[in-house]
Amino acid sequence: MVTRASPADPYFKKSISVRIQRRQLELDVAQDLFSGHDLDAGTRLLLRSLATPEHERRLRVLDLGSGYGPLGLGLKLLNPAREVEMVDRDALAVEYSHRNAERNRMSGVDVHAGLGWSGVRGRELDLVASNLPAKAGDRAIRHFLLDGSAHLKPGGMVAVVVIARLHELVEGILVPEAGVEVVHRQRAAGYSVFHYGFSSEGPLAAPSSGDGTRDPLGVYERANLELAFDDIRYGLRTVYSLPEFDTLAYHTRLMASQLLDGRRRPRRVLVFNPGQGHLPVLIGRAFSPDRITLAGRDLLSLANAGANLAGNGYPAERVLLRHQTAILPADMEGGDLLVAVLRDGQPNAITEHELRSALAMLRTPGRVILGGSSTAVTRLESRLGGIGPLRIIARKRNRGHSVLEAGAQLS
Numbered sequence: 001m002v003t004r005a006s007p008a009d010p011y012f013k014k015s016i017s018v019r020i021q022r023r024q025l026e027l028d029v030a031q032d033l034f035s036g037h038d039l040d041a042g043t044r045l046l047l048r049s050l051a052t053p054e055h056e057r058r059l060r061v062l063d064l065g066s067g068y069g070p071l072g073l074g075l076k077l078l079n080p081a082r083e084v085e086m087v088d089r090d091a092l093a094v095e096y097s098h099r100n101a102e103r104n105r106m107s108g109v110d111v112h113a114g115l116g117w118s119g120v121r122g123r124e125l126d127l128v129a130s131n132l133p134a135k136a137g138d139r140a141i142r143h144f145l146l147d148g149s150a151h152l153k154p155g156g157m158v159a160v161v162v163i164a165r166l167h168e169l170v171e172g173i174l175v176p177e178a179g180v181e182v183v184h185r186q187r188a189a190g191y192s193v194f195h196y197g198f199s200s201e202g203p204l205a206a207p208s209s210g211d212g213t214r215d216p217l218g219v220y221e222r223a224n225l226e227l228a229f230d231d232i233r234y235g236l237r238t239v240y241s242l243p244e245f246d247t248l249a250y251h252t253r254l255m256a257s258q259l260l261d262g263r264r265r266p267r268r269v270l271v272f273n274p275g276q277g278h279l280p281v282l283i284g285r286a287f288s289p290d291r292i293t294l295a296g297r298d299l300l301s302l303a304n305a306g307a308n309l310a311g312n313g314y315p316a317e318r319v320l321l322r323h324q325t326a327i328l329p330a331d332m333e334g335g336d337l338l339v340a341v342l343r344d345g346q347p348n349a350i351t352e353h354e355l356r357s358a359l360a361m362l363r364t365p366g367r368v369i370l371g372g373s374s375t376a377v378t379r380l381e382s383r384l385g386g387i388g389p390l391r392i393i394a395r396k397r398n399r400g401h402s403v404l405e406a407g408a409q410l411s
């Protein structure tokens with residue numbers, strides 16, 4: 001493994017060099033992406049299981065949940081004639097898969113954002129490879145495993161790796177009654193690899209949610225909650241792998257009370273990192289602004305928060321979704337309220353850069369409400385002075401979480 005110094009991208013962590021069958025794959029890895037320290041042992045095991053002559057003829061390949069790209073690009077390295085599609089829900093993963101395809105001068109690689117099978121474009125696939133997201137919830141795992149049969153060629157194969165804890169669950173899903181034939185099983189050092197195909201009659205058991213297109217979020221559902229904040233009642237569908245699935249975090253409570261604190265109605269709101277959707281829904285219910293833009297890296301969060309806004313009566317045509325790693329100035333244009341949840345792992349330079357761009361487009365007078373762990377908020381606060389014409393209006397803390405309100409001053 002080789003590490004080189006960081007270029008300008010603040011997400012960049014290091015470069016690693018992976019040896020696959022006497023060939024080298026160079027991969028840039030980002031902070032905050034799966035397996036940022038080195039190639040995951042499960043990914044390595046799965047790649048090895050596919051690096052045999054019998055699989056070489058499999059030319060149409062999908063990497064479902066690509067991360068920074070080791071599976072899809074590793075398979076491309078093994079046979080450059082392959083056409084590879086790579087899908088991930090995380091905009092940063094999509095950026096890094098794309099960048100790594102370029103770094104290795106690979107063409108014929110289609111990288112894009114998507115949620116499970118509902119995001120997959122490819123048909124007649126020969127091979128699907130996935131290191132399954134372990135925290136996705138049982139129904140999502142079932143969806144990943146079974147709902148792709150219509151995308152496969154006859155004779156097409158799915159190859160997955162899971163952590164040992166999920167072995168029994170996967171064994172229970174990949175059964176003949178589901179129209180599945182497992183052709184290879186391997187257990188090693190905390191991981192299980194399965195290779196399997198679908199019988200020509202197709203799945204016999206009901207798939208997890210049809211093909212995931214009618215209600216693409218259904219397979220991720222964790223709970224349906226009835227909640228209240230102050231006098232606002234709202235319903236919220238929560239999903240796996242995002243926090244705040246049963247209660248509001250302290251920083252969300254602080255941010256909500258700051259937002260609702262007897263202020264004027266905002267007209268255009270940007271919520272960055274909307275999570276399950278608690279804050280956008282409260283804003284929608286309290287103020288019914290003309291527009292709510294939801295922006296962030298995680299497509300599941302954006303889609304779920306958007307669906308929760310609609311579920312609480314906020315008109316869908318007034319919601320904009322922006323799936324991206326940063327706040328772009330255009331998202332904030334004419335906006336008078338920016339609400340941003342600071343992610344703990346996010347480098348300071350990124351938050352600062354985002355705020356700078358957003359503030360350049362914030363209407364005056366306008367409000368900025370930032371929340372997160374007290375550490376993240378304090379780190380940012382110390383740099384706010386240099387960011388723009390901001391005046392700190394309030395700073396509150398509760399149990400290690402903080403909210404900060406700043407106002408853009410009239411010039």
Ligand SMILES: C[S@@+](CC[C@H](N)C(=O)[O-])C[C@H]1O[C@@H](n2cnc3c(N)ncnc32)[C@H](O)[C@@H]1O
Pocket residue numbers: 034035040043064065066067068069070071087088089090093114115116130131132133134136300
């Ligand atoms: C275990 S990581 C594997 C990453 C990469 N393939 C590797 O081997 O290093 C799972 C990846 O799936 C992505 N993911 C999780 N749920 C997803 C979903 N519903 N749709 C698309 N991608 C998803 C995550 O963002 C993450 O990058």
